[in-house]
Amino acid sequence: MPTIVVDVMPKAELLDPQGKAVAGALTRLGVDGFSGVRIGKRFELFVEGEVDEALLETARKVADDVLSNSVIEDVVGIEVVE
Protein backbone atom coordinates (compact mmCIF):
# COMPACT_ATOMS: atom_id res chain seq x y z
CA MET A 1 0.00 0.00 0.00
CA PRO A 2 1.61 3.30 -1.01
CA THR A 3 2.01 5.87 1.74
CA ILE A 4 2.43 9.61 1.47
CA VAL A 5 4.74 10.81 4.24
CA VAL A 6 4.37 14.43 5.35
CA ASP A 7 7.03 15.94 7.62
CA VAL A 8 6.16 19.00 9.71
CA MET A 9 8.69 20.89 11.85
CA PRO A 10 8.40 23.91 14.14
CA LYS A 11 9.59 27.05 12.34
CA ALA A 12 13.34 27.63 12.73
CA GLU A 13 12.87 31.04 14.38
CA LEU A 14 10.62 29.64 17.11
CA LEU A 15 11.73 28.04 20.35
CA ASP A 16 11.10 24.32 20.58
CA PRO A 17 10.85 23.58 24.32
CA GLN A 18 10.35 19.84 23.74
CA GLY A 19 13.52 19.69 21.64
CA LYS A 20 15.41 21.76 24.22
CA ALA A 21 14.32 19.33 26.95
CA VAL A 22 15.60 16.35 24.95
CA ALA A 23 18.90 18.14 24.22
CA GLY A 24 19.27 18.83 27.94
CA ALA A 25 18.53 15.21 28.77
CA LEU A 26 21.20 14.02 26.33
CA THR A 27 23.76 16.32 27.93
CA ARG A 28 22.86 15.06 31.41
CA LEU A 29 23.16 11.47 30.18
CA GLY A 30 26.68 12.23 28.97
CA VAL A 31 25.85 11.93 25.26
CA ASP A 32 28.15 14.21 23.26
CA GLY A 33 28.18 15.10 19.60
CA PHE A 34 24.80 16.78 19.12
CA SER A 35 24.55 20.55 19.24
CA GLY A 36 20.77 20.72 19.30
CA VAL A 37 17.53 18.84 18.88
CA ARG A 38 14.25 19.86 17.29
CA ILE A 39 11.10 17.77 17.32
CA GLY A 40 8.40 17.76 14.69
CA LYS A 41 5.72 15.46 13.38
CA ARG A 42 5.66 12.72 10.78
CA PHE A 43 2.30 11.92 9.18
CA GLU A 44 1.72 8.75 7.20
CA LEU A 45 -1.27 9.00 4.84
CA PHE A 46 -2.23 5.57 3.51
CA VAL A 47 -3.49 5.30 -0.04
CA GLU A 48 -5.52 2.48 -1.56
CA GLY A 49 -4.42 2.17 -5.17
CA GLU A 50 -2.22 4.52 -7.15
CA VAL A 51 -0.74 7.85 -6.14
CA ASP A 52 -1.35 10.22 -9.05
CA GLU A 53 -0.59 13.92 -9.43
CA ALA A 54 -4.12 14.92 -8.33
CA LEU A 55 -3.81 12.95 -5.08
CA LEU A 56 -0.36 14.42 -4.43
CA GLU A 57 -1.84 17.88 -4.92
CA THR A 58 -4.59 16.97 -2.42
CA ALA A 59 -1.90 15.77 0.01
CA ARG A 60 -0.01 19.07 -0.36
CA LYS A 61 -3.19 21.03 0.35
CA VAL A 62 -4.04 18.82 3.36
CA ALA A 63 -0.48 19.21 4.65
CA ASP A 64 -0.75 23.01 4.50
CA ASP A 65 -4.35 23.36 5.70
CA VAL A 66 -4.94 20.51 8.16
CA LEU A 67 -1.72 18.81 9.21
CA SER A 68 0.30 21.92 9.97
CA ASN A 69 -0.28 25.28 11.58
CA SER A 70 1.44 27.73 9.24
CA VAL A 71 1.86 30.30 12.03
CA ILE A 72 4.29 28.08 13.93
CA GLU A 73 5.15 25.16 11.65
CA ASP A 74 6.61 24.44 8.21
CA VAL A 75 5.87 21.47 5.97
CA VAL A 76 9.44 20.33 5.28
CA GLY A 77 8.78 17.28 3.15
CA ILE A 78 6.15 15.34 1.23
CA GLU A 79 7.22 12.06 -0.31
CA VAL A 80 5.66 8.86 -1.57
CA VAL A 81 6.86 5.61 -0.03
CA GLU A 82 5.74 2.36 -1.73
Add this chain to the structure above:
Amino acid sequence: MPTIVVDVMPKAELLDPQGKAVAGALTRLGVDGFSGVRIGKRFELFVEGEVDEALLETARKVADDVLSNSVIEDVVGIEVVE
Protein backbone atom coordinates in the same frame (compact mmCIF):
# COMPACT_ATOMS: atom_id res chain seq x y z
CA MET B 1 25.40 21.71 9.38
CA PRO B 2 24.68 17.98 9.00
CA THR B 3 21.53 16.73 10.68
CA ILE B 4 20.63 13.22 11.72
CA VAL B 5 16.91 12.69 11.24
CA VAL B 6 15.24 10.03 13.41
CA ASP B 7 11.68 8.95 12.58
CA VAL B 8 9.58 7.31 15.29
CA MET B 9 6.10 5.87 14.68
CA PRO B 10 3.55 4.19 16.94
CA LYS B 11 3.71 0.41 16.56
CA ALA B 12 1.46 -0.88 13.77
CA GLU B 13 -0.56 -3.09 16.14
CA LEU B 14 -1.45 -0.21 18.45
CA LEU B 15 -4.30 2.23 18.02
CA ASP B 16 -3.25 5.75 17.14
CA PRO B 17 -6.10 7.97 18.39
CA GLN B 18 -4.44 11.15 17.11
CA GLY B 19 -4.16 9.64 13.63
CA LYS B 20 -7.74 8.39 13.77
CA ALA B 21 -8.92 11.90 14.70
CA VAL B 22 -7.11 13.40 11.70
CA ALA B 23 -8.49 10.70 9.38
CA GLY B 24 -11.99 11.49 10.68
CA ALA B 25 -11.44 15.22 10.15
CA LEU B 26 -10.35 14.62 6.54
CA THR B 27 -13.51 12.58 5.89
CA ARG B 28 -15.70 15.31 7.40
CA LEU B 29 -13.91 17.91 5.24
CA GLY B 30 -14.75 15.87 2.16
CA VAL B 31 -11.15 14.86 1.41
CA ASP B 32 -11.12 11.48 -0.34
CA GLY B 33 -8.28 9.22 -1.30
CA PHE B 34 -6.69 8.38 2.04
CA SER B 35 -7.61 5.17 3.81
CA GLY B 36 -5.89 5.97 7.08
CA VAL B 37 -3.52 8.29 8.93
CA ARG B 38 -0.87 7.55 11.53
CA ILE B 39 1.11 10.21 13.35
CA GLY B 40 4.63 9.85 14.68
CA LYS B 41 7.57 12.02 15.57
CA ARG B 42 10.47 13.41 13.58
CA PHE B 43 13.61 14.30 15.53
CA GLU B 44 16.36 16.46 14.03
CA LEU B 45 19.71 16.02 15.81
CA PHE B 46 22.13 18.76 14.76
CA VAL B 47 25.80 17.88 14.44
CA GLU B 48 28.76 20.27 14.46
CA GLY B 49 31.36 18.81 12.14
CA GLU B 50 31.39 15.42 10.49
CA VAL B 51 29.00 12.51 10.96
CA ASP B 52 31.16 9.39 11.37
CA GLU B 53 30.19 5.79 12.09
CA ALA B 54 30.70 6.24 15.85
CA LEU B 55 28.30 9.20 15.97
CA LEU B 56 25.73 7.29 13.89
CA GLU B 57 26.00 4.41 16.35
CA THR B 58 25.43 6.91 19.18
CA ALA B 59 22.40 8.27 17.31
CA ARG B 60 20.98 4.74 16.91
CA LYS B 61 21.41 4.10 20.63
CA VAL B 62 19.83 7.46 21.55
CA ALA B 63 16.95 6.75 19.15
CA ASP B 64 16.25 3.41 20.85
CA ASP B 65 16.86 4.46 24.45
CA VAL B 66 15.79 8.11 24.70
CA LEU B 67 13.79 9.24 21.67
CA SER B 68 11.42 6.28 21.50
CA ASN B 69 9.50 4.11 23.91
CA SER B 70 10.03 0.59 22.60
CA VAL B 71 6.85 -0.65 24.27
CA ILE B 72 4.63 1.46 22.01
CA GLU B 73 6.88 2.90 19.30
CA ASP B 74 9.26 1.80 16.55
CA VAL B 75 12.24 3.71 15.18
CA VAL B 76 11.41 3.55 11.47
CA GLY B 77 14.29 5.55 10.04
CA ILE B 78 17.65 7.15 10.79
CA GLU B 79 19.25 9.15 8.02
CA VAL B 80 21.85 11.85 7.61
CA VAL B 81 20.79 15.05 5.84
CA GLU B 82 23.56 17.48 4.89
